[in-house]
Amino acid sequence: MSFDLTDLRLFVHVAEAPSLTQGARRACLSTAAASARIQQLEARLGKRLFYRSARGMELTRAGQRLLTHARRMLRQIDHLMQDMAGDDDHTGHLRILANTTAVTELMPAVLGNFLAARPHLTIDLRERLNHEVIRGVEQGSADMGIVAGPVSTLELERYHFSTDRLVLITAPDHPLAQRQSVVLEDMVEDFHVGLPDTSSLMQFLTRRFQGVGAQLKLRVQVASFEAICRLVASNVGIGVIPESAALRHRQLMTLALVHIDAPWAVRERSVIVRDTATLPGGGMALIEALKHYGWRTGEVADSQR
Known part of the structure; x- marks a missing residue:
């Protein structure tokens, strides 16, 4: 069975929209042409791929399976195409999914020098x-992911590169x-x-x-660790943030850092990929840059030293 790449790209666009009109627009096709192509794809596969309704397009189970394979393909x-356009790790495009700390603290620190040395490499973080x-890495919608803490990734390659921990910050x-240290129960009464x-x-x-039968009492929610630290320093409330962020912001404001005595406070950082052999240009170089960051900052677990 042969597949038309235009049809596969259209299918993915519609599945992610999820609207035939929006998907067609992303694929640079008219709605009528897109509808005809989707119907031809369904006929060729002998499977219904979408449930169609006034609210839009919803994937069937067959459509969900095809979406996983289409993304990978x-x-x-x-x-x-990227490999044919360049023969080193200085070209290409990487799509990365990451947790909060990685997006706001880790990756900006790593990507500065990394991308400056690779002007033709682009990253979607x-x-x-x-x-x-x-799930994004498993399904092929991302080249790599950055996770923290214990996670199950049996079907993926996983590379531990640093260890941070959560700490309590107060005025x-x-x-x-x-x-000297606190447990979770010590923090439940404070805002x-x-x-x-x-x-x-x-x-x-x-x-x-x-998990301990308590509610996290929030006085205010803000968009960054810096904003949390500023408000905590003003005695607005207490906060729980990564130690690396707390130490950095303590250089600019007066904060107390208190150890949290709990296994969950230790946050091992890992990068996950489906297969390093199929990573686009720059992929392995970025993994090495993350490892180097862990060694340079000392955020490496004792077992890795």
């Missing part, structure tokens, strides 16, 4: 929850600032300053509080 075609990162005169509900860190902390 198209990514490989893109990688082939998007924030996702851990399970969404894993210096807060009662908890005098403690917290946190990230938006959509962030992976916020959802992780919310689940931890629910």
Whole structure:
């Protein structure tokens, strides 16, 4: 069975829209032409790929299976074209899914010098929850993912590159600032300053509080770790953020850092890929850059030293 790449790209565009009109526009086709192509693809496969309704296009189970394979095939075609256009790691395009800390703290620190040395390499970096990162790499919608903490990635290649930990930050005169360490129960009565509900860190902390039968009491939610630190330093509330971010911001403002005595506070960072042999240009070089960052900053687990 042969596949037309235009049909596959159209199918993916419609599935991700999910609207025939929007998908057709992304594929630079008229709605009528797109509809005819989708119907021809369904006839060729002998499977219905979409449920059509006034609300849009919804994938059938056969459509969901095709979407996974189509994404992988198209990514490989893109990688082939990139490899033919250049013979080193300085060209190409990488799509990366990562959790909150990686998007806001880690990747900006790593990508500065990395991309400056590779002017023809482009990167699409998007924030996702851990399970969404894993699914995206498994399904081929991303070249690589960055996850934190214990995750199951049996079908993927995983490379540990650093270890950070979550810490409690408070104003210096807060009662908890005098403690050597705290546990989760010590933090349930205080108001917290946190990230938006959509962030992976916020959802992780919310689940931890629910696990001890408590509610994470939020006084204000802001968009960055810097904003959290500024508000905490003003005694607006307490916060839980990565130690690497807390140490960096403590250089500019007065904060107390308190150790959290819990296994979940340790956050091992790993990069996951389906197969390093099929990574586009720059992929392996970026993995090495992440490893180097871990060694350089000292954010490496004792077992890796």
